[in-house]
Amino acid sequence: MKRLLSLATLATLAAFAAPSALVLALAACGGETDNLPPPPPPPPPAPTSLPAPAPTTVATTDADAGPPAAPAPPATLTEGTPSPDPAPPLPTVKILSPASNAVIKADKVGDTDIKLDVKNWQTATGSSHVHLILDNKPYKPIYDPKKPLKMSELLGGGTLDEGQHVLVAFPSRANHESVKTKGAITVMQFWVAKKGTATVDLKKPMLVYSRPKGEYKGDMANHVLVDFQLLNDTLGDGKDHVTIAVTGPGITDKLTGDVKKFGTPYYLDNLQDGEYTVKLDLLDKSGTAVPGPWNSTTRTIKVNHEAQADAMPGMNMGAPAAPASSAAPASSAAPANPK
Numbered sequence: 240m241k242r243l244l245s246l247a248t249l250a251t252l253a254a255f256a257a258p259s260a261l262v263l264a265l266a267a268c269g270g271e272t273d274n275l276p277p278p279p280p281p282p283p284p285a286p287t288s289l290p291a292p293a294p295t296t297v298a299t300t301d302a303d304a305g306p307p308a309a310p311a312p313p314a315t316l317t318e319g320t321p322s323p324d325p326a327p328p329l330p331t332v333k334i335l336s337p338a339s340n341a342v343i344k345a346d347k348v349g350d351t352d353i354k355l356d357v358k359n360w361q362t363a364t365g366s367s368h369v370h371l372i373l374d375n376k377p378y379k380p381i382y383d384p385k386k387p388l389k390m391s392e393l394l395g396g397g398t399l400d401e402g403q404h405v406l407v408a409f410p411s412r413a414n415h416e417s418v419k420t421k422g423a424i425t426v427m428q429f430w431v432a433k434k435g436t437a438t439v440d441l442k443k444p445m446l447v448y449s450r451p452k453g454e455y456k457g458d459m460a461n462h463v464l465v466d467f468q469l470l471n472d473t474l475g476d477g478k479d480h481v482t483i484a485v486t487g488p489g490i491t492d493k494l495t496g497d498v499k500k501f502g503t504p505y506y507l508d509n510l511q512d513g514e515y516t517v518k519l520d521l522l523d524k525s526g527t528a529v530p531g532p533w534n535s536t537t538r539t540i541k542v543n544h545e546a547q548a549d550a551m552p553g554m555n556m557g558a559p560a561a562p563a564s565s566a567a568p569a570s571s572a573a574p575a576n577p578k
Contacts, residue, residue: 311489311509311511312509313490314485314488314489314507314508314509314511315494315507315508315509316485316494316495316496316505316506316507317506317508318504318505319464319504319505319506321416321419321502321504322412324419324420325359325360325418325420328359329359329420329421329423330357330359330360330410330423331357331358331359331422331423331425332355332356332358332360332408332409332410332423333425334353334354334355334356334406334408334425334427335354335356336351336353336354337352337353337406337429339427339429340429340434341429341430342430342431342433343429343430343431343432344432345399345401348394348398348399349389349391349394350389350390351389351390352387352388352390353371353389353390353392353393353406354388355381355384355388355408357369357384357410360410362384363382364383365413366382366413367410367412367413368381368382368410368413369381369384369408369409369410369411370408370410370449371393371406371407371408372407372408372447373390373393373394373404373405373406374399375447375448375532375533375536376393377453377538378449378452379392379393380411380578381408399431400431401431401432401435402431402436402438403428403429403430403434403436403437403438403439404428404429405426405427405428405441406427406428406429407425407426407447408424408425409424409425409468410423414464415450415464415466416450416464416466416504417449417466417467417468419468419501419502424447424468426441426445426470428441438532439531439533440531441470443471443530443531444469444470444471444521444529444531444534445469445472445534446467446468446469446481446529446531446533446534446535446536447467447469447470448467448519448533448536449466449467449468450463450464450466450467451463451464451507451538451540452538452540452578453540453541454540454541454542454543455510455542455543456543456544456546456547456549457543457544457545457547457548458548459548459549460510460542460543462507462508463506463507463508463510463540463542464504464505464506465496465504465505465506465507465517465519466504466505467481467519469501472521472529473501474498474501475499477524478499478523478524479521479522479523479524479529480497480498480521480522480524481497481498481519481520481522482498482519483495483505483517483518483519484517484518484520485507485515485516485517485518486515487511487513487515487516487542488510488513488514488542490515510542511542512542512543512544512545513541514541514542515539515541515542516537516538516539517537517538517539517540518535518536518537518538519536519537520535521534521535549578
């Protein structure tokens with residue numbers, strides 16, 4: 240019985256081993272393998288990330304950007320029309336204090352009273368007023384001549400040197416065009432510490448610079464007045480004359496004017512933001528400077544169209560202030576300015 244099971248087991252093993260042996264035998268004998276299926280293809284390579292394409296730019300042309308901005312109009316200096324003279328009785332201004340030729344102690348100068356006597360010229364805040372000038376410095380507007388005024392208010396924190404000093408006063412309209420009728424302007428001298436040699440001869444030709452001055456904001460930067468007073472002289476063809484020279488932004492070389500008729504205002508238009516220099520000179524008929532420390536004056540003004548104009552009670556900014564009674568109306572050509 241055991242022998243029969245051993246034979247059966249051997250037969251089974253032989254059955255499983257026969258195909259493998261056949262394959263090996265064929266390989267050993269150089270048997271054909273052409274009929275075998277081909278091996279499967281290799282797997283595709285893993286995808287690789289490509290760099291992102293560079294952004295493309297589209298060229299623009301001038302047409303795409305729109306038309307270029309128009310250039311700013313050139314600055315101009317032109318002769319204006321003077322305001323009518325006030326009706327009689329004509330305005331007058333006198334300086335009552337300090338007294339003419341007074342000698343003031345150096346430590347008392349700042350506390351010295353300045354008193355004006357203004358007749359036939361009604362003043363009001365934001366309207367007609369008086370220009371008061373010390374030693375050819377920029378004027379101080381006086382809207383109430385009866386209000387107490389100290390010399391220190393003209394000094395701006397400074398002091399006065401020993402010697403001669405000069406005060407000038409004259410009526411002015413709301414737009415700062417000065418009144419130039421007979422008797423309107425007054426001039427006087429005083430002394431600090433002691434009398435000495437006069438540097439200003441009050442009897443000789445004297446140019447008094449008035450406008451422009453300071454900073455011009457907003458509407459005040461449009462149609463800027465150039466104005467001056469004159470003492471002891473007559474302008475005309477073949478006589479003395481006043482030249483105006485203006486430099487600054489938008490001016491290639493300089494703007495010039497030649498004033499041969501006293502009383503004619505000039506106006507600056509199309510000024511750009513920035514600083515301008517205005518120079519006035521009194522010249523004789525040959526073009527030579529007339530001697531005198533006041534006869535050549537230079538001022539720097541600032542223009543800022545974007546800033547808000549300085550307001551003042553009673554003033555209609557951007558338009559001439561209402562004229563004072565017994566005063567000539569302010570020229571409609573120039574806006575009122577509080578300074």
